Ligand SMILES: *[C@@H]1O[C@H](CO)[C@@H](O)[C@H](O)[C@H]1NC(C)=O
Ligand SMILES: *[C@@H]1O[C@H](CO)[C@@H](O)[C@H](O)[C@H]1NC(C)=O
Ligand SMILES: *[C@@H]1O[C@H](CO)[C@@H](O)[C@H](O)[C@H]1NC(C)=O
């Protein structure tokens with residue numbers, strides 16, 4: 001068991017420098033990384049078996065998004081494990097309110113596979129989607145404190161040859177893929193353009209899906225996939241990893257439920273508003289920032 005000091009020193013010199021080495025060919029090795037939670041009891045991703053999903057739980061509420069329909073500028077980074085978009089600090093802050101708390105959107109990134117038959121991290125009925133988009137959000141009341149929790153809004157992506165790449169948000173994100181550890185600026189995108197109109201979701205407690213797999217994430221996986229152009233995935237597969245090799249696969253294998261319940265929330269009517277509201281709006285802090293450096 002590491003002392004808190006040892007742990008913080010590890011985070012300081014280990015994660016903060018982006019130095020935790022991992023790859024997707026040997027995921028078992030993640031378990032033995034120093035300070036790893038990857039073999040814990042509430043790991044992500046999971047296989048969602050729909051007949052076991054608990055419906056009609058009145059605790060669950062619709063996802064309420066604020067500023068997800070506002071145009072933002074930012075940049076994409078190739079961190080060697082994914083392509084990650086972060087909004088510029090000047091962009092209006094986007095939030096999501098869940099039945100648990102309110103969270104601020106920090107970044108989104110993608111998971112994919114070597115072909116369009118695989119690539120999502122979570123599965124439904126043991127079936128993959130072509131990819132998965134993760135919107136990573138942080139508890140606004142806990143940005144700099146212990147007990148801080150993240151919420152990931154996950155969107156399944158289906159490669160579809162009938163969807164036009166040219167002029168789409170998918171093209172803006174991937175028309176040119178930055179080299180490892182490089183960024184490229186992106187202008188005028190909206191998060192809403194990457195969401196399905198129906199925000200029905202599966203909810204379960206889980207973890208980060210990259211080392212150190214910290215068990216600090218509430219998962220809201222949208223039930224309805226979004227169709228994306230084929231070219232989008234072809235571009236993602238050209239992203240060079242930390243070794244300079246094309247990253248053709250960056251999904252973690254599904255993890256055991258270990259008795260967790262997956263709950264479902266179904267949107268019964270999709271009217272004019274889809275729950276998107278338009279309004280303009282020290283050590284542990286460091287540790288959390290450090291954890292996210294790899295995510
Ligand atoms: C993947 O990681 C394992 C464990 O660190 C390492 O032994 C292996 O060489 C790595 N593979 C590649 C292709 O980098
Ligand atoms: C409803 O779901 C929440 C979140 O998963 C859970 O804590 C609660 O126990 C569930 N309620 C019932 C009645 O199952
Ligand atoms: C999953 O399988 C069940 C049968 O067990 C089926 O009723 C359901 O429609 C399937 N769901 C999806 C999203 O494929």
Ligand SMILES: *[C@@H]1O[C@H](CO)[C@@H](O)[C@H](O)[C@H]1NC(C)=O
Pocket residue numbers: 100101139140141142145146147148149
């Ligand atoms: C959000 O942060 C506040 C302040 O630290 C904390 O009291 C609360 O429990 C956190 N909520 C969640 C869901 O983590």
Ligand SMILES: *[C@@H]1O[C@H](CO)[C@@H](O)[C@H](O)[C@H]1NC(C)=O
Pocket residue numbers: 177178179180238239240244
């Ligand atoms: C990946 O690296 C190779 C070899 O260095 C280079 O030719 C290629 O342009 C790089 N691709 C991207 C998208 O950076």
Ligand SMILES: *[C@@H]1O[C@H](CO)[C@@H](O)[C@H](O)[C@H]1NC(C)=O
Pocket residue numbers: 018181
């Ligand atoms: C990534 O780039 C930063 C400067 O932007 C540099 O300090 C850092 O060493 C680079 N990391 C790697 C692993 O190349």
Ligand SMILES: *[C@@H]1O[C@H](CO)[C@@H](O)[C@H](O)[C@H]1NC(C)=O
Pocket residue numbers: 198199200223224266267268269270
């Ligand atoms: C939203 O999606 C869910 C899951 O596919 C479906 O059961 C529900 O009927 C949809 N709601 C509307 C209003 O279409």
Ligand SMILES: [Zn+2]
Pocket residue numbers: 109110111134209
């Ligand atoms: Zn992810």
